[in-house]
Amino acid sequence: MRSPTADPVVVAARLGVRRGFIEMAQSLTNRADQVWIVTVNAAFVAVLWFQRDSDLSGTGFSLALATVPGLIGMNVAMGGWMATAQTLAVEREDGTLLRAKSTPNGMVGYLVARVVLAILGTLLGLVIFVVAGLFLVPGVADVPLRGWLMLLAVFLLGMAATMPWGAIVGALVKSSGAGFGLSFLPMVVLVAISGIFYPITGMPDWVQPIALVFPVYWLGAGMRDAILPESAAAAELGGEFHTWETFAVLGLWGVVGLALAPRILLAMARKESGSAVESRKQAALQAWS
Amino acid sequence: MVSDDPVIEVHDLRMRYGSVEVLDGVSFHASRGEVLTVLGPNGAGKSTTIEILEGFRIRSAGDVRVLGTDPARGDEAWRARLGVVMQSWRDHGRWRVRQLLQHLAAYYVPYSTPGSPRPMDVDELLALVGLAEHADKKVGSLSGGQRRRLDVAIGIVGRPEVLFLDEPTTGFDPQARRDFHDVVHRLADLEGTTILLTTHDLAEAEKLADRILILAGGRIVADGSAAELSRQVEGRTEVRWSRNGEFFVHATDAATAFVRELFAQYGEEVADLEVRRATLEDSYMALVQRFESGERDATAQGLEVVR
Incomplete structure (x- = not known):
């Protein structure tokens, strides 16, 4: 009776894609979001401006040239991990998730929309940094096609490596405030130790192994690998780019995250109910007053 | 329109949280097109009951069937035949009213059948709940009452066969309340929707319900029409x-x-x-007071009204 094109799950997935685009448009037309996007990106572009004349560890390249890929990598971790965790925590609290749950296949649509919105939001940052780099930083315009393709590959793999973990944090925290704290603070620490703004070779020895465990370092390293010329490798650990290690570590985070996240999301979704949302609402209202 | 096909069947439902018994052997049923109101003091287990029927909460024991399916195992096709009106807080604040309703309505398209075309027409529905002139407003800018109307619209956009409403008229002004009552009557009479709602408003229960269940201390202490309760409970x-x-x-x-x-x-x-x-309020107060003053067993036995 049903035509194959009307498979409810496919319909819901398509609605999820549309939902992601609608939410992106809403974000771009929202005043608070606009202010946030402009302020944050202006701050990072200012970093590039000030760094443009500094030298990268005696390699003869501008420090700003190394910061552009670092920013792009950090942006992936922010969009994939931090934003996902915070959105999920907020939308559990405000009842968005419960609404999705009471709609047939609504959770499929909801999760697809989360992925689409995270990718769109992260792409926006990526475009901003690339364009700023093209104008401000000598050398970005010379990146070959192979470099841009690798950038795209690291971007996609980075999203896969970070989003599931963002979803896990968002699913496990008790409130939107905790979601913000538990995603923002580790992010700040990891960015600080991961050689995003300053080469990791300049970090204390005991810090390096910690940074090497997490995706933030590898996102930065992968993006530098993609954009910087071979000779800039002198500033990397061991004086060379670690292409395979980059893909291996990010891939491992992605595989483990994707294996764990669905189970944790399912358990989270099972617990959503009107009274669960109501009690979180009361807790949040109390926290404000 | 009330017929005998059982749409909701609950038998000896029990719910325990740790050592606390929230529901202690609840049994009732509802037929097609019937409007059931659950009354009871706070903490009596009203919300727990409704959430178990919605499939959002797993019961400790007992038999439950909604549209012939155990809600704990209900799939998405089953969910498409259900409507849930929840108390919104601030979700979807950036969406416009029509946009959100249209988006949520689209999930029901694959579940349309010749007998019940799904979803309902969004603009007709907006007019029905009195939101036509606010269709292009942002959800976040609606007043509390307007938001509740939207909640109701979202709950029925899939043309549900069973509709659950947990305290639907909180925050309604008298006009909104009357409009809402019209919508409920329309759904039950014209569409044959079975409706289960909880409320604290006894006048509302009296006006809407074919049958009233009074839940106290995890048990049903009365089950009957408003008139029957008034006559027999504190008669x-x-x-x-x-x-x-x-x-x-x-x-x-x-x-x-x-x-x-x-x-x-x-x-x-x-x-x-x-x-x-004696009004329904008199009966209700008498019942709950007697129950709470410790005559638990006497209350449960002596005051049970079965029609």
Whole structure:
């Protein structure tokens, strides 16, 4: 009776894609979001401006040239991990998730929309940094096609490596405030130790192994690998780019995250109910007053 | 429109949280097109019951069937036949009213059948709940009452066969309340929707419900129509009158006979006559008070009203 094109799950997935685009448009037309996007990106572009004349560890390249890929990598971790965790925590609290749950296949649509919105939001940052780099930083315009393709590959793999973990944090925290704290603070620490703004070779020895465990370092390293010329490798650990290690570590985070996240999301979704949302609402209202 | 196909069947439902027994053997049923209201003090288990029926909460024990399916195992096709009106807080604040309703409606398209075309027409629905002129407003800018109307619209956009409403009229002004009652009657009478709602408003329960369940301490202490509850639960009518400037009150099960007797005896001396049948509120208060003052077993047995 049903035509194959009307498979409810496919319909819901398509609605999820549309939902992601609608939410992106809403974000771009929202005043608070606009202010946030402009302020944050202006701050990072200012970093590039000030760094443009500094030298990268005696390699003869501008420090700003190394910061552009670092920013792009950090942006992936922010969009994939931090934003996902915070959105999920907020939308559990405000009842968005419960609404999705009471709609047939609504959770499929909801999760697809989360992925689409995270990718769109992260792409926006990526475009901003690339364009700023093209104008401000000598050398970005010379990146070959192979470099841009690798950038795209690291971007996609980075999203896969970070989003599931963002979803896990968002699913496990008790409130939107905790979601913000538990995603923002580790992010700040990891960015600080991961050689995003300053080469990791300049970090204390005991810090390096910690940074090497997490995706933030590898996102930065992968993006530098993609954009910087071979000779800039002198500033990397061991004086060379670690292409395979980059893909291996990010891939491992992605595989483990994707294996764990669905189970944790399912358990989270099972617990959503009107009274669960109501009690979180009361807790949040109390926290404000 | 009330027919005998059981749409909701609950038998000996039990729910425990740790050592606390929230539901202690609840049984009831509802037929197609029937409107059931669950009344009860806070913490009586109303929300727990409704969430178990919605499939959002797993029960400890007992048999539950909604549209012939155990809600704990209900799939998405089953969910498409259900409507849930939840209390929104601030979700989807950036969406526009029509945009959100259209988006959520689209999930029901694959579940449309010739007998019940899904979803409902979004603009007709907006007019039905009185939001037509706010269709292009952002959800976050609606007033509390308007938001609740939207909640109701979202709950019924999939043309549900069973509709669950947990305190739907909180924050409604009298006009919104009346409009809402019209919508409920329309759904039950014209669409044959079975409706289960919880409320604290006894007048509302009386106006809407074919049957009222009173839940106290995890048990159903009364189950019947408003009239039946009034007659049988605290079933005495109060007769007040005065004679020679002195006032009298008498409670009786047979008011008509009593008044006839009164006039036969005193004739024109009787003045200020007032015959007051117990209201639902009287019955409810009596029931809950008796229950809470510890006559648990007596209450459960003596006051059960089965029609």
